Amino acid sequence: xxxxxxxxxxxxxxxxxxxxxxxxxxxxxxxxxxxxxxxxxxxxxxxxxxxxxxxxxxxxxxxxxxxxxxxxxxxxxxxxxxxxxxxxxxxxxxxxxxxxxxxxxxxxxxxxxxxxxxxxxxxxxxxxxxxxxxxxxxxxxxxxxxxxxxxxxxxxxxxxxxxxxxxxxxxxxxxxxxxxxxxxxxxxxxxxxxxxxxxxxxxxxxxxxxxxxxxxxxxxxxxxxxxxxxxxxxxxxxxxxxxxxxxxxxxxxxxxxxxxxxxxxxxxxx
Amino acid sequence: xxxxxxxxxxxxxxxxxxxxxxxxxxxxxxxxxxxxxxxxxxxxxxxxxxxxxxxxxxxxxxxxxxxxxxxxxxxxxxxxxxxxxxxxxxxxxxxxxxxxxxxxxxxxxxxxxxxxxxxxxxxxxxxxxxxxxxxxxxxxxxxxxxxxxxxxxxxxxxxxxxxxxxxxxxxxxxxxxxxxxxxxxxxxxxxxxxxxxxxxxxxxxxxxxxxxxxxxxxxxxxxxxxxxxxxxxxxxxxxxxx
Numbered sequence: 001x002x003x004x005x006x007x008x009x010x011x012x013x014x015x016x017x018x019x020x021x022x023x024x025x026x027x028x029x030x031x032x033x034x035x036x037x038x039x040x041x042x043x044x045x046x047x048x049x050x051x052x053x054x055x056x057x058x059x060x061x062x063x064x065x066x067x068x069x070x071x072x073x074x075x076x077x078x079x080x081x082x083x084x085x086x087x088x089x090x091x092x093x094x095x096x097x098x099x100x101x102x103x104x105x106x107x108x109x110x111x112x113x114x115x116x117x118x119x120x121x122x123x124x125x126x127x128x129x130x131x132x133x134x135x136x137x138x139x140x141x142x143x144x145x146x147x148x149x150x151x152x153x154x155x156x157x158x159x160x161x162x163x164x165x166x167x168x169x170x171x172x173x174x175x176x177x178x179x180x181x182x183x184x185x186x187x188x189x190x191x192x193x194x195x196x197x198x199x200x201x202x203x204x205x206x207x208x209x210x211x212x213x214x215x216x217x218x219x220x221x222x223x224x225x226x227x228x229x230x231x232x233x234x235x236x237x238x239x240x241x242x243x244x245x246x247x248x249x250x251x252x253x254x255x256x257x258x259x260x261x262x263x264x265x266x267x268x269x270x
Numbered sequence: 271x272x273x274x275x276x277x278x279x280x281x282x283x284x285x286x287x288x289x290x291x292x293x294x295x296x297x298x299x300x301x302x303x304x305x306x307x308x309x310x311x312x313x314x315x316x317x318x319x320x321x322x323x324x325x326x327x328x329x330x331x332x333x334x335x336x337x338x339x340x341x342x343x344x345x346x347x348x349x350x351x352x353x354x355x356x357x358x359x360x361x362x363x364x365x366x367x368x369x370x371x372x373x374x375x376x377x378x379x380x381x382x383x384x385x386x387x388x389x390x391x392x393x394x395x396x397x398x399x400x401x402x403x404x405x406x407x408x409x410x411x412x413x414x415x416x417x418x419x420x421x422x423x424x425x426x427x428x429x430x431x432x433x434x435x436x437x438x439x440x441x442x443x444x445x446x447x448x449x450x451x452x453x454x455x456x457x458x459x460x461x462x463x464x465x466x467x468x469x470x471x472x473x474x475x476x477x478x479x480x481x482x483x484x485x486x487x488x489x490x491x492x493x494x495x496x497x498x499x500x501x502x503x504x505x506x507x508x509x510x511x512x
Contacts, residue, residue: 167319168352170339172366173417182369186356 031248038241046239047246051218052227056246059204059223062135066142066203070150071196078154078195079180083163099148107144108209111137115213137214138221142203149202153195157188194261201254204247271295272316272421272453277325279315286311287477289325296451298444300464303474304500309457310349312474313423316455317346329420340369342421345414345452349426351406353398359409360394366417377416384412387446404435411443415450422447422454428463440466461489461501473497 046052081093099107114120115132123129131137161184169179185192207225210216216226224243231240272293279286286308293299303309314320316327318339326335334342353362361368363385364377372380378394385391388408398406407427414422427443428436444467447454456467464471465485472482473493481493492498498505 164348165352165354167339168346168348169354169365169369170319171317171342171344171346172413173340173369175338175340178369182365183354187354 034241034245034248038238038245042238043242043245046242049239051222052239052243054219055222055224055227055243058135058138058221062138062142062223063200063203065139066146067196067200069139069143070147070199070203071192073147074150074154074195074199075185075192077151078156078192079158079184081151081155082158096151097148099145100152103208104145104206105208105212108141108212111140111144111209111213132213133215133217133221135214135221138210138223141209141213142206145206145209146199146202150195150199153198154188154192157191157195158184160191161187190261194258197254197257197261201251201258204250271297271330272455273326273328274316275326275328277312277315277327278323279311279320280323281311281320284308284311285477286315286322289474289479291472291479291482293453293455295330295453297470298447298454298456298468300468300471301455301457301474302459302461302464302471302500303457304459307474308477309459309474310425311477313346313425313455313457316421317344317423318342343417343419345417345419345422347407347410347414347422347424347427349429351398351410353401353406353410353413355398357398358394359390359396359398359401362398362409363390363394363413363416365413381412381416384415388412388442403431404439407431407439408442411446415446415452419452422452424454424456426458427456429458436463437466443467459500461485473500475500 077096081089081096086092112132115124124132129136131140165187166176166179166183169183170176174182205225207229210221210223210226211229214221216222216230218230222230224247227243228240228247231237231243272291274289274291277286277289284306289312301309301312311320315322318334318337322335326333328334329342329344354365357365360378361374363381364372364374367377367380368374385394388411390405390408390412393401393405393409398409401409407430411424411427424443428439431439440463443456447467456464458464468485470482470484471488473480473488475494475496481488481497483491488497489501489503492501492503492505495505
């Protein structure tokens with residue numbers, strides 16, 4: 001699209017950019033305050049703590065497993081939402097979005113209630129499938145909170161792929177599955193990757209449902225967000241700050257990745 | 271040859287009704303009609319992209335009415351050419367053969383005669399977004415021909431091109447079709463375009479095949495006022511002559 005002609009400085013540009021500057025300044029102020037408060041030596045010392053390191057590793061392991069689950073669900077679900085219309089699809093669409101608008105702690109409470117029912121009790125009785133107060137429960141919470149973000153991103157990515165190209169692939173000898181693999185998936189890959197990063201970043205920050213459903217047991221079910229809470233609850237600000245800053249850095253990298261993947265317009269060559 | 275009998279398809283108020291048509295092997299047939307007359311719906315039914323609600327389609331004697339698109343061996347070039355934007359020209363051209371399990375390098379050798387014939391060699395590594403309209407049209411045509419189709423369907427193949435390119439592409443289409451002797455259905459809404467490539471045409475009006483005949487017959491004896499209007503000839507009533 002060509003650039004809009006006319007002066008670059010006018011009332012609308014000044015007011016909107018001023019609002020933008022205020023918002024960015026407010027976020028930067030939070031980061032600068034953290035950096036000013038923290039003593040690098042204390043942060044390094046805090047990160048040497050075995051409990052903290054365990055929480056960091058558990059965070060990475062559980063969010064990695066969550067990422068695999070989210071991608072496994074988001075791709076087919078996003079494709080189905082993008083391509084098929086059926087009776088009740090509006091309601092299904094709303095249900096898929098529910099975890100985005102629901103307070104996350106409600107998901108934890110609901111999970112706890114579910115696992116008190118006979119179905120939940122049966123699942124818990126299956127060897128290797130214990131969820132309540134276990135790392136598997138952490139993955140379940142992270143998945144339920146973050147999957148909607150991945151699904152929404154996958155649907156948007158598939159919406160951006162012209163369905164007629166898949167139809168054309170059928171005339172060129174593809175089955176529906178092959179058309180999906182050779183046309184829709186590669187064309188949607190930028191949006192799918194951005195959605196996966198967004199879902200992973202969201203999973204990393206899950207806190208409320210974990211406290212209710214998985215607990216915050218040191219060395220067992222403690223992950224980075226619960227570490228911040230546990231350290232603050234006993235007045236140890238520097239370890240809490242160390243983990244917070246680590247999460248901040250991860251979030252920044254994730255967001256840059258999302259924007260880079262989302263803005264990729266150029267298709268790769270052969 | 272193509273044999274269509276009483277074909278029907280309904281999509282809300284829009285549709286194709288009771289279409290019967292024969293196109294001989296190796297014939298270049300034009301399907302004429304104004305916008306919204308059902309031409310594209312008809313060719314989508316022919317290609318299997320839409321499921322006909324009634325009637326039958328036979329290709330070279332085989333009933334393909336309910337066959338999947340991939341099993342019909344119909345080369346389809348849509349109006350906007352439908353090139354895969356994430357694939358190079360080479361990979362677009364070998365797409366159909368790769369979909370059947372042929373490795374890219376071997377498939378590229380298979381399509382080499384088409385590449386040479388349509389002078390696409392220098393474009394093989396390009397992405398579709400970098401091609402001109404005429405080049406895209408040629409790539410789409412070569413890709414459709416790569417499957418050695420029993421039928422080639424061209425949906426308004428030159429509508430997006432400028433006038434000089436259009437004339438050149440129509441000449442090439444006609445020459446290529448003659449050389450390959452591939453049965454072709456060419457959809458358009460211009461009698462001039464039809465005259466540049468075909469001797470016989472069908473006219474679709476409101477979802478029905480209103481008239482089929484040689485272009486001379488259509489022009490000399492339009493079957494209705496609507497057909498006459500489309501062909502830009504005078505209508506002198508039923509049986510009237512110009």
